[in-house]
Every structure is written in C-alpha cells, then in structure tokens.
Amino acid sequence: xxxxxxxxxxxxxxxxxxxxxxxxxxxxxxxxxxxxxxxxxxxxxxxxxxxxxxxxxxxxxxxxxxxxxxxxxxxxxxxxxxxxxxxxxxxxxxxxxxxxxxxxxxxxxxxxxxxxxxxxxxxxxxxxxxxxxxxxxxxxxxxxxxxxxxxxxxxxxxxxxxxxxxxxxxxxxxxxxxxxxxxxxxxxxxxxxxxxxxxxxxxxxxxxxxxxxxxxxxxxxxxxxxxxxxxxxxxxxxxxxxxxxxxxxxxxxxxxxxxxxxxxxxxxxxxxxxxxxxxxxxxxxxxxxxxxxxxxxxxxxxxxxxxxxxxxxxxxxxxxxxxxxxxxxxxxxxxxxxxxxxxxxxxxxxxxxxxxxxx
Amino acid sequence: xxxxxxxxxxxxxxxxxxxxxxxxxxxxxxxxxxxxxxxxxxxxxxxxxxxxxxxxxxxxxxxxxxxxxxxxxxxxxxxxxxxxxxxxxxxxxxxxxxxxxxxxxxxxxxxxxxxxxxxxxxxxxxxxxxxxxxxxxxxxxxxxxxxxxxxxxxxxxxxxxxxxxxxxxxxxxxxxxxxxxxxxxxxxxxxxxxxxxxxxxxxxxxxxxxxxxxxxxxxxxxxxxxxxxxxxxxxxxxxxxxxxxxxxxxxxxxxxxxxxxxxxxxxxxxxxxxxxxxxxxxxxxxxxxxxxxxxxxxxxxxxxxxxxxxxxxxxxxxxxxxxxxxxxxxxxxxxxxxxxxxxxxxxxxxxxxxxxxxx
Numbered sequence: 142x143x144x145x146x147x148x149x150x151x152x153x154x155x156x157x158x159x160x161x162x163x164x165x166x167x168x169x170x171x172x173x174x175x176x177x178x179x180x181x182x183x184x185x186x187x188x189x190x191x192x193x194x195x196x197x198x199x200x201x202x203x204x205x206x207x208x209x210x211x212x213x214x215x216x217x218x219x220x221x222x223x224x225x226x227x228x229x230x231x232x233x234x235x236x237x238x239x240x241x242x243x244x245x246x247x248x249x250x251x252x253x254x255x256x257x258x259x260x261x262x263x264x265x266x267x268x269x270x271x272x273x274x275x276x277x278x279x280x281x282x283x284x285x286x287x288x289x290x291x292x293x294x295x296x297x298x299x300x301x302x303x304x305x306x307x308x309x310x311x312x313x314x315x316x317x318x319x320x321x322x323x324x325x326x327x328x329x330x331x332x333x334x335x336x337x338x339x340x341x342x343x344x345x346x347x348x349x350x351x352x353x354x355x356x357x358x359x360x361x362x363x364x365x366x367x368x369x370x371x372x373x374x375x376x377x378x379x380x381x382x383x384x385x386x387x388x389x390x391x392x393x394x395x396x397x398x399x400x401x402x403x404x405x406x407x408x409x410x411x412x413x414x415x416x417x418x419x420x421x422x423x424x425x426x427x428x429x430x431x432x433x434x435x436x437x438x439x440x441x442x443x444x445x446x447x448x449x450x451x452x453x454x455x456x457x458x459x460x461x462x463x464x465x466x467x468x469x470x471x472x473x474x475x476x477x478x479x480x481x482x483x484x485x486x487x488x489x490x491x492x493x494x495x496x497x498x499x500x
Numbered sequence: 501x502x503x504x505x506x507x508x509x510x511x512x513x514x515x516x517x518x519x520x521x522x523x524x525x526x527x528x529x530x531x532x533x534x535x536x537x538x539x540x541x542x543x544x545x546x547x548x549x550x551x552x553x554x555x556x557x558x559x560x561x562x563x564x565x566x567x568x569x570x571x572x573x574x575x576x577x578x579x580x581x582x583x584x585x586x587x588x589x590x591x592x593x594x595x596x597x598x599x600x601x602x603x604x605x606x607x608x609x610x611x612x613x614x615x616x617x618x619x620x621x622x623x624x625x626x627x628x629x630x631x632x633x634x635x636x637x638x639x640x641x642x643x644x645x646x647x648x649x650x651x652x653x654x655x656x657x658x659x660x661x662x663x664x665x666x667x668x669x670x671x672x673x674x675x676x677x678x679x680x681x682x683x684x685x686x687x688x689x690x691x692x693x694x695x696x697x698x699x700x701x702x703x704x705x706x707x708x709x710x711x712x713x714x715x716x717x718x719x720x721x722x723x724x725x726x727x728x729x730x731x732x733x734x735x736x737x738x739x740x741x742x743x744x745x746x747x748x749x750x751x752x753x754x755x756x757x758x759x760x761x762x763x764x765x766x767x768x769x770x771x772x773x774x775x776x777x778x779x780x781x782x783x784x785x786x787x788x789x790x791x792x793x794x795x796x797x798x799x800x801x802x803x804x805x806x807x808x809x810x811x812x813x814x815x816x817x818x819x820x821x822x823x824x825x826x827x828x829x830x831x832x833x834x835x836x837x838x839x840x841x842x843x844x845x846x847x848x849x850x851x852x853x854x855x856x857x858x859x
Contacts, residue, residue, distance in 0.1 A: 491588025
C-alpha cells in the first residue's frame with residue numbers, strides 16, 4: 142500500500158540525489174490506487190533518467206503502466222491482429238461485471254454463425270418469391286386468350302405466350318440453384334460442432350483466468366504475510382535498540398528467518414503466478430489467432446457464396462433474355478401477305494367473278 | 501327452263517353438224533338446274549370448238565359456268581387478294597341460310613378487334629404478375645436479416661439486399677411501360693368508330709345485294725311475260741296456218757308487237773340488273789380491298805406492338821442484370837483484413853500485453 146509508495150519515493154529521491162541509475166532490481170510493485178496517478182506524474186515531471194517499470198493488476202492480470210519505458214511492439218504489426226488488441230477486460234458500463242477480451246472475440250464468431258443463418262433465411266425468402274413468380278407466369282402461358290389468331294401472326298403470338306413458360310422455367314431453375322448453391326451451404330457451413338469447439342476454447346481460456354486469479358490471491362496473501370513478518374522484525378529490532386524488552390538476539394534471528402522465509406514464499410507465489418500468466422498468454426495468442434483465422438475463412442466463404450448468388454442472377458437474366466429470341470424471330474417473320482394467303486385459301490367462298498346476264 | 505335447254509341443245513347440234521362457230525350472240529341463259537351438269541358434260545365431251553358461255557345464277561348473282569371458255573384472270577394475281585376470292589356465297593352446312601363472301605371478310609375484321617382485346621387482357625395479366633413480383637422483392641429488400649454484418653462484407657450484403665429493390669424498380673418500370681406502350685394501345689387501337697365503319701360497309705353491300713335480288717325478280721317476271729307472249733304468238737301463227745280460227749293477220753301483228761314489247765321489257769330489265777350487278781361488283785372490289793388493307797394494317801400494327809413487348813423484355817433483363825453489378829463490385833472489394841481492422845479498432849479492449857509480476 143502506501144508504505145511501498147513512500148518507500149519507493151524515497152529510494153528514487155535518493156538515487157536522483159546521488160545521480161544513480163536505477164536498475165531493474167528496483168522495480169516496484171504497486172497496487173492500483175489513486176496514488177499511482179500522483180506518483181506517475183511525479184516521476185514524469187521530474188524527468189527522471191530512469192526506466193521505471195510500474196505495474197498494475199487489473200482483474201488479476203499484470204500490465205505495465207503507460208509512460209516512459211520500452212514501448213511494447215505489436216506482435217503482428219500492421220495486421221490489426223486479434224492477438225494484439227484484446228488483452229484487457231472490458232468493463233460493462235451498465236453493470237459491475239466485466240467481459241474478457243477473449244469473450245469479445247468469441248462472441249464475434251458466434252454472431253457470425255447467427256448472421257450466416259439469417260443470410261440463408263433471406264435467400265430462402267427470395268426462393269419463395271421466385272417460385273411464386275414462376276408459377277404465375279406458367280399459369281398465364283396456358284391462357285387461351287387470342288388463341289384464334291392465325292397465320293404467321295398467330296404463330297408469333299403462340300410463341301409469345303409460350304415464352305412466359307420458358308421464363309418461368311428459368312426462374313424455377315434459378316430458385317433451385319439458389320437453394321442448392323447458396324441457401325443450403327449457408328445453413329450447413331460450420332455445423333453444430335462449431336459451437337461446441339468455440340465453447341471448448343471459451344472454457345479453456347476461462348479456466349486459465351480462474352487459475353490466474355487463484356495464483357494472484359496467493360501472491361497477495363504471501364505479500365501480506367511478508368509485510369507482517371517485516372513489521373515484526375522492525376519492531377523487534379527497535380525494541381532491542383532502546384532495550385525496551387528482554388528480547389534476546391535469538392528472537393531477532395528468528396524474526397529475521399521468518400521474514401526471509403516469507404520473502405521466499407512470496408517469490409515462489411510470484412513465480413507460480415507468472416507461470417500461469419504465461420500459460421494464459423500463450424493460449425490467448427494461439428486461440429485468438431485461431432479465431433482470427435476462422436473469421437477470415439468465414440468472410441471469404443460468405444463472399445464466395447454471395448458471388449455465386451450474383452452469378453446465378455447474371456445467368457438468369459441472360460437465359461431469360463434468350464427466351465424472348467424465338468418470339469423476336471417469329472415476329473420478324475410476320476407477313477401479312479402470307480397470312481392473307483393462308484386465310485384466303487382456308488376461307489374463300491368462290492373465285493369466279495360475276496358476269497353480265499344475257500339473253 | 502327445259503324449253504331453252506332443248507332449244508340450245510338443238511342449236512349447238514346443228515352448228516356442230518354444219519361446222520359453224522357459234523358466236524357471242526348465241527349465249528344461252530340457263531337457270532340452275534340439274535340439267536346444267538348434264539348439259540355441261542355434254543358440251544365438254546363433245547369438245548365443241550365453240551366458246552359457249554353458260555351462265556348460272558346463285559342467289560341472284562350471275563356467274564359463268566365452269567368449263568372451256570376464256571378463263572377469268574385474277575384481278576390481282578399472286579396476291580391472294582380479297583377481291584378475287586369472295587364472290588360466291590357460302591352455304592352454312594348446319595342450316596339453310598347462306599352467308600356472303602363479304603360477310604366472311606367483315607367477320608374477320610370484327611374478330612380481329614376481339615383478338616386485339618384479348619391480347620390486351622393477356623398483357624394486363626402479365627402486368628399484374630410483374631407488380632406482384634416487384635412488391636415482393638421490394639418488401640424483402642427491407643428485411644433486417646443479417647443487418648449486423650459489418651465492414652466490407654456488411655456493405656456487400658447491404659447492397660445485395662438493396663439490389664432486390666433495384667430489381668423491383670426495374671420490373672415496375674417494365675410493367676408500367678407494358679401498360680402504356682402495349683396494353684393501352686391494344687385496347688384503344690381502332691376505337692368504337694371502327695365497328696361503326698364496318699357496319700356501314702356491311703349495310704351498304706347488303707343493300708346492293710337486296711337491289712340485285714329485286715332486279716333479278718324483275719328479270720324473271722319479264723322473262724315469263726315474254727315466254728307467255730311468244731307462246732301466244734306461236735299458237736296464233738299455228739292457228740293461222742291450219743286456219744283454225746278466225747284470227748286475222750291483225751291479231752297476229754298485235755301478238756307479234758306484244759311479243760316484241762315483252763322482249764324489249766326483258767332487255768331493259770336485264771340492263772338494269774346488269775347495272776346493279778356492276779355497281780355491286782365495284783363496291784365489292786373497293787370495299788374488300790379496304791378490308792384487305794385494314795387487315796394488313798392490323799397485322800403490322802400488332803406485330804409492331806408485340807415487338808415493343810419483346811424490346812421491353814430485353815431491356816428489362818439487361819437493366820436487371822446491371823442491378824447486380826454494384827453487388828459484384830462490393831463483393832470483389834470484400835477484404836477480411838480490412839474488416840478485421842475496422843472491427844478491431846471499434847471493439848478492441850486493450851493493446852498492452854501482460855508482463856511478469858515482480859517484487
């Protein structure tokens with residue numbers, strides 16, 4: 142607590158007075174309190190020619206304080222990689238809980254699964270619209286309207302009506318392909334196992350954080366024990382100096398031994414903590430990279446299948462256009478003279494012209 | 501009647517015996533009876549080197565008999581023109597009435613009006629189908645499905661959804677143009693006046709036929725009167741030869757005068773008949789040509805407007821295809837790295853990596 146801050150302050154003041162460069166051994170471990178800000182400012186304003194590394198724990202994870210010191214380089218510069226940006230927990234503004242950076246990454250993948258399902262649903266709706274349209278066109282193509290038109294004009298009209306059925310077939314084909322090449326894949330991409338795999342990652346990382354919290358508690362406990370032992374030693378030493386008690390040197394040696402032991406305990410706890418944090422760190426890097434890869438694959442897969450959608454749309458419009466061509470052809474062949482010939486041959490009443498009556 | 505047939509037969513037999521060429525003056529007018537067939541056959545089998553013109557009246561119109569003689573050349577050869585093929589009446593097999601060739605032509609035009617209306621109805625149905633399709637696509641384009649997709653993939657998806665609305669607009673435009681450029685014209689082409697005009701033609705030609713029938717009745721009446729007069733003269737002449745009666749030459753002169761007068765009456769009636777038939781003939785040629793022209797115009801007009809239909813179909817499919825292009829463009833721009841950058845910038849929790857705890 143404050144004790145340490147004051148002690149640190151004094152060490153540094155001393156070093157400054159003596160022009161001494163403070164080495165790594167002088168790292169001071171501080172808990173996160175309001176004093177840190179004050180202290181940091183003090184360090185900065187005094188332009189210390191030191192490289193102090195001040196640390197803070199947030200939710201049992203140890204971070205360096207921002208400020209002068211060796212800047213951390215991104216693990217994967219210019220890549221905006223997951224492994225570089227999700228170390229801290231995010232505090233939920235609406236409540237007191239916080240969510241880990243990893244959970245943010247995980248939620249994104251789960252969200253992605255939901256989005257692909259919604260896309261499939263959208264495609265399904267399009268399929269229904271196409272089937273309805275095809276059904277209507279097909280029905281209309283069977284209409285007997287103007288079926289009595291004859292000759293080349295009648296043929297063109299008949300083909301025009303038929304072309305609606307051809308168009309219907311094109312749209313039906315489109316909707317079938319939409320189903321097999323876009324909708325169904327969107328529904329089945331990353332099946333149920335995907336969520337299970339994500340859950341496994343989730344639990345694994347969460348377990349490591351729990352372990353880390355547990356190790357951190359041990360460190361705090363050992364730190365407190367050391368503080369107690371040191372205070373005891375100090376008191377006993379002072380008492381010896383002012384001959385306040387009957388304590389013998391034996392007692393001081395014992396107190397000193399216990400203090401040393403407490404110090405060793407603390408170091409062991411810190412070691413274990415650091416090992417666990419390293420393990421968590423490794424898993425974070427590995428797993429976040431895995432999630433990053435999954436996201437790239439997801440985007441590329443969806444891109445590919447949406448391109449399949451647009452390809453089908455192109456094809457459909459082209460096929461649809463070609464359905465009009467036979468109609469165009471027959472319309473071009475419409476020949477009133479031909480139609481007159483056909484009709485007259487069929488319907489003529491008599492080609493012998495009347496002549497004058499004579500006696 | 502039979503009297504004439506026998507008389508004609510005898511004249512021709514005589515001529516044949518004497519190797520005489522029978523001139524125009526010897527045209528014999530015969531009523532339509534079974535004898536005609538027998539007679540025609542007789543004429544044909546005897547390979548007469550004559551040009552007999554035997555006539556027959558059907559429904560008061562006078563036609564030359566088929567057979568050897570100057571062939572009638574078509575008024576408009578190789579054109580299958582209405583004016584060449586609709587002279588006779590057509591007998592309705594189901595009843596005793598007959599329908600004129602002209603009525604057949606008229607019915608065709610009236611039928612054409614009905615057919616254009618049916619075509620308009622068909623186009624109307626297509627319009628309804630297009631509007632339904634457009635409505636459905638538009639509605640689906642507003643769907644919030646997968647709206648939470650972000651970055652370049654989200655943009656592509658958003659454009660994909662929007663493209664449905666663009667397609668809907670294309671189809672709506674198509675249906676609107678179908679209405680103004682095809683349906684409406686088909687409905688209004690040849691308005692109500694058309695039927696009225698046709699009715700006028702109908703009545704005019706029918707009136708001329710009625711007049712012709714009336715003139716024909718007069719001819720028959722005059723012919724009978726002549727026959728009576730001639731019989732009377734013959735009887736009176738015979739009676740004179742065998743001195744059967746007290747008839748004086750006066751009576752015979754009177755009978756002969758009446759006979760001559762009856763002959764003149766007949767010739768006048770035949771003249772009037774021929775004038776009326778000529779008038780009807782002219783009107784038939786003129787009006788049937790008019791109907792022929794109307795039919796050519798009808799076919800060409802419909803051809804033109806059905807081509808407008810196919811043009812609109814072509815356009816629609818082309819516009820529709822182009823609606824996919826912005827989607828293609830955005831899909832091409834889908835960039836997982838970019839999306840990661842955007843998302844990470846927005847959602848990162850902290851880029852400071854944990855460090856070892858130290859005392």
